[in-house]
Amino acid sequence: MIMTGSRNSGFTSVTLLVTVLLLGGCAAAEVPVETRIANALPAKTVQAAGETEAVATANADAADDPAIWRNPANPAGSLIVGTDKKAGLYVYGLDGKARDFVDAGRVNNVDLATVGERIIVAASDRNDLANAQITLFALDGATAKLTPLGKVAAGAGEAYGICLYRAADALYAFMVVKDGTIRQVAIDLSGATPTGKVVRVMKLGTQSEGCAVDPASARLYVAEEDAGLWRFDARADGPVEPVKVAAADGKAIVADAEGVAVADGYVVVSSQGDNAYAVYRLSDETYVGRFRIAPGTFGSTEETDGIEVVAGDFGPSFPDGIMVAQDGMNAPRAQNFKLVRWGEIKAALGL
Template sequence: MAAFAKFVTAGSGALLPVLFLSSCASVAEFPRPSYPAVDVAATAETAPVGSANADAADDPAIWRNAANPAASLIVVTDKKAGLYVYGLDGKVRDFVATGALNNVDLREVRPGFVLVAASDRTDVAEPKITLFRLDGVTGKLTSLGVRSFLGAGHAPAEAYGFCMGKALAAGELARAYVVLKDGTVAESALEEVGGMITARHLRSIRFRTQSEGCVVDDRIGLLYVAEEDVGIWRVDLRAAVLQADAFAMVGAEKGLAADVEGLALAPEGRDGGMLVASSQGDNAYALFDLTTAQPRGRFRIAAGQFGATSDTDGIELMLGHFGPAFPTGLFVAQDGDNAPRAQNFKMVPWQAVLDNLKP
């Protein structure tokens, strides 16, 4: 891999470096392999999204109801139509027609205020973030508006991937990371000003080829980004200048097949645990040690009562008690082929994954 940098002007007027990372060739040019993986079964699924006969379902986010974990909610994108909210029984709690929202994330920014945000690619030349408030009791979404964040003078760019991290400065609700389709990852501060949430662009880092999946480890301030045909990069958000280090590159050594899509975390202790990646190229999910970046196993969601998954885009994982059906954690994966019905999302007890990975 080669790297080179150029400087761009941030919203404050300061010059900030944007790092470009390049690879010699796209992995997608070569035949896709299939690496060994253990099988697990989904124990629940969502109702299909409304866009039939289309690549529509894309990315999930989980809100855990601390008072009643079995009443937790899953928010997902139908990138042709809008946002769905599902219960753990897979039934629709709400749908908001908002256009082409690609990836979604959420966090409880203060008690009782669950902020939902998504990358808005309705305008392929002007990337935006669309904001909502989630009512944990009713499962209903309330629109908080659409925000531009790059400012005037930027080149046309399409919003694609999206994830959020915790606030890193006073006055912020959270940090937003929009992965543009050209490989740029733009960091913005989500701030509440006069009762309205704004998105203020701070800095960017750019990968050489198309990227999408991302996830933030709030414990130690690390951002993980999936460059689809290349692999997974790790970015230290605590640094003054954003730099990317190779974490797990596509290939047999790491058991990662392009395209690399959704990313999720299984944290443990102060800085340990695992990163989970959708290895879309061979319909599997690869696990990596967060500390050493070494492989920790692979699994597939196999055929069963709710069917197998294939061509998975977004994934989400949250540890903790979600009621008797998901006692130690919940893993959610988009299913790219739910024929004869439209695409949907499969749910797997995280303990079932861990049990099947044991030697």
């Protein structure tokens, strides 16, 4: 059974007011709550089927972004990697229990990819605020242990978002710097320590973070917090101009636009401003609905930063895929991650 103990508080205007006050310097927080949510589209509700243990950093905005590794031989033995952006990386089982922790300092976002026989984990490393780095690990699927491999330079600026793209020619990391600069870094894992080369630079106008790649279409999706969701060509030789997919106009996405996940023919965006999630169909990038993770056995979610979705069989508890969402308000405990059945989200939205 996954750990319990979360609050079951409802989604109220008081909660939103607290959210705004906590966001402090964010541009969206300067706009009254009532204004930001007045035009928000309706959202269906689902409940979490589990949650992780809380991160160790208490009384702080600490948990941030998850990644999911599906164990093909034993789906119920799959793993979740999550960041404590003040301290390092956790590895959790689907029962929510922490299996490993690596003291990596200020790692903000995380993603993973299978390269040959290895599970490669990449985190955006902001220990040096002036110079972005990618910290790489190998994840052992059997022991759930992380082994540090080294760091790769990713250019000037504060590291923020990261996502991986396993192309035919290379493993690429997209480093989203806090100012909206996006660098595509080719990762070479053939040597004793990893190396990297910036092969392309893209740019959004303001603070950006969440990103995800649809490998089938070679498209990169990036959330610009106060502007909305953008698409880029993910190919190393592709054009660098962004295409607007959805605006953070207070309807489907209420700023901040935060975490981004791509799976099962859909792209999901965390509408942090009203504690919801917007869903778009990948084939034509049309809006198909919104949902919230409502109070239940494991509590609701508020102020979600990072999200991840992976479709497929994850065993009896998650037979149709899994969504993992950071929970920014998990009192009386520190922040954690909530686990939701992807099949229930699709059913709620009629997908």
